[in-house]
Amino acid sequence: MSRRPRKDVPARGDARPTVSVCRGCCCGTEKIPGVDHAGQLARLRSGLAGTAVVRAVECLDACEQGNVVVVQPSAEGRRAGGRPVWLGLVNDEHAERDIVTWAAAGGPGLADPPDILDLYVFQPSRRVRSGLEG
């Protein structure tokens, strides 16, 4: 049996970027005060309707960075070299809007993120990354 990859098989991943919004034990709760958590998820969903998959996920094991949002590349973005980008302390509407703008433009691998998002990027441990990215 041949183990060579087939070129007609789509790359792993969705046709659209995926925005994973942590809603675990800390993110999305009163432990992070002063944030309209339900509104945040609703704004991300409405802003990215049709252009990205937005999903709420359980604790990503990076609670000190809450609210955590991970922008994952589409299949095309992954082929272009894009990798998941972890954003922490996403607790203001400016960051939300920048996430929407970036993901709607194609996300990792296909569009440059707004510069200001650099302030939110963090590198989780390999163990934590593997929990989301498999």
Ligand code: FES
């Ligand atoms: S609840 Fe979001 S990282 Fe733990």
